Amino acid sequence: MSAPHPLRLAAPAAFVLTLLTCPADAAQPAVDLGSVLPAWSALPFVGILLSIALFPLLSPRFWHHHYPEVAAFWTLALAVPFVAAYGRPAVGEILHMAIADYVPFIILIGTLFTIGGGILVRGTLRGSPIVNTTIMVIGTVLASWIGTTGAAVLLIRPLLRANRERRYTAHTVVFFIFLVANIGGTLTPLGDPPLFLGFLHGVPFFWPLSLWKEMLLVALLTLAAYVAVDAYHWRREDPSVRAPRTAPREPLRVEGRHNFLFLAGVLVAVFVSGIWHAGGVSILGVHQEIQNLLRDAFLLLMAAGSWLTTARRTREENEYTWGPIREVAILFAGIFATIIPPLLMLRAGEHGALAPAVRAVHSPAAFFWVTGGVSSFLDNAPTYLTFLSTALGRLFPGVPEREAILRLISEQGAYLQAIATGAVFMGANTYIGNAPNFMVKSIAEEAGVEMPSFFGYIARYTLPFLVPIFLLVTWVFFE
């Protein structure tokens, strides 16, 4: 592997540069930036999200090789004028985002991916409707505890192997994307990146569990739809495929089982960091809780433990590489940098340049559909943060974020429920709504499954199956 091009490091380097050069008191903003930033300062944020959404569809080869340069471009397009115009307050905001959000986020995602990549399911299964449904249920339940990406990586290859002899398999992969790669990740901050970002911003660890009713309704209806569709396609399969198998089967077994212990360690560490208050320290002027720093160190320990104790062959058969972690690190450096102005403006409510946007979305149902609609096409993690800030700006303008979030939960809980479920559920609407979707599609295609096109996915699956379910969710929970 050749040395990385300098531009590829620019996005995370923008953060590192500020860490090394800014004075200790740079993180004390002297002005309310949210009320003075112009609306066009959100353009780099829009630009990077659109790049992440559109380049894989329009120019996947270019994007695969040059996404770091694109991320660097948008990061610098924000960072340079932002710091030049506002000086120390701007540097303070960037530092705060880097230390309080970016670093913990990358550590969690990297840890979950490393541990999940060390678990391999072997064995011969038969892709009957019962087996497929069982795998879907297991994946949906697991997703909240090991992450949607981890659950998808763990189960997609066994599912594809089980269906190897079937002619009609694309629908199974699509519903896997619905259930395991999206809906299943609703119940804990580990389940889906938006929920972890909410946790980092002050949403209590167990709060997502309160979404169990919404998740149960959506998961059960989606599963029921899948059972009906798979049963239909099973009847169309060749009789030799449907006949009971007589050949000896390889027994089902899980390699790298000890990694579930590391996952348990991650869960405990994140949970404890939410309830234990060990005091705070200042890192380059950014207040950071000690328990969060200990959590992040512990997570790195879990990742290292998984790496050192898992057989290399297991990871090779999972096609584990550092690529996805590198992607997340580089792209989210750009996302976290460029999201600063829109978040500040939205939180400023009526006093910010995005006041029309704050006023435009005004009910839980509206937040559900607008957050979900945007999450369908732009990554759902920054979308969640954006609309959380919109809600805070509308309902509690000027209130410090952590206090505002707690008040949001206690006084206007339906808004956060709508934003969280909109972001998590509707990441399933398209291939680009959530990170694992494209990954699952790609793995399926390499296994010989012809997947629907981008618009085919929406027309044949999202519109007839998911949208009616989401309309029902709106009526039951948000009207």
Add this chain to the structure above:
Amino acid sequence: MSVWYEITVRGTEDALRGLVAACEAAHGGKEAVVFGHDLDLEAGTLPQRLLELFAAGSHHLVFAPAALAEEVVAALRSRGREAGLELETVREVVRARVPFSAEAFSRDVAEKLRQKLVMGLPPGVEGENLEETEAQDPSARGAELYTPEHAYVYRIVGTFVGPLPGIIEMQRRARNLPFVKVKALELQTRPLETPERA
């Protein structure tokens, strides 16, 4: 190899299918007529597309090998009127072609496509302007979240050309394969020198 004919008939499809079934039975059931509705045919020129649009359902194309076509034409002339059927034209099918393309992302599937699309073609069928490419990108190996790219890509594009039954077989074969896109069947026909008989 038998010559095939395109027969244009005006009337109801049910009546035509009934007449054709009787001709096939009388012919010993050894050969079968192919209905245009059962094929994905290219619409052709603008007048032909307009005719299809405004006369949809009233005009039908059937294709048959020479001996069977002769019987169908004779049956239409002798008893077509009482079934509400009218023979419009008879043309000889000179050549058929169907463009296709495919893109696969594993060597297993690529080999399967090669076996079905390049080797073992029906008699008289050739692959015209066939272009096969393979691209490999080791940096794309493994799962990717935001920058999905396949480590191996096999592409093939071309056109199958040959007698109608062989091209129909290739269109059917290609449609049953994953990752293959097949276009409409294109026919090259010419009027008969003696249009009174097939």
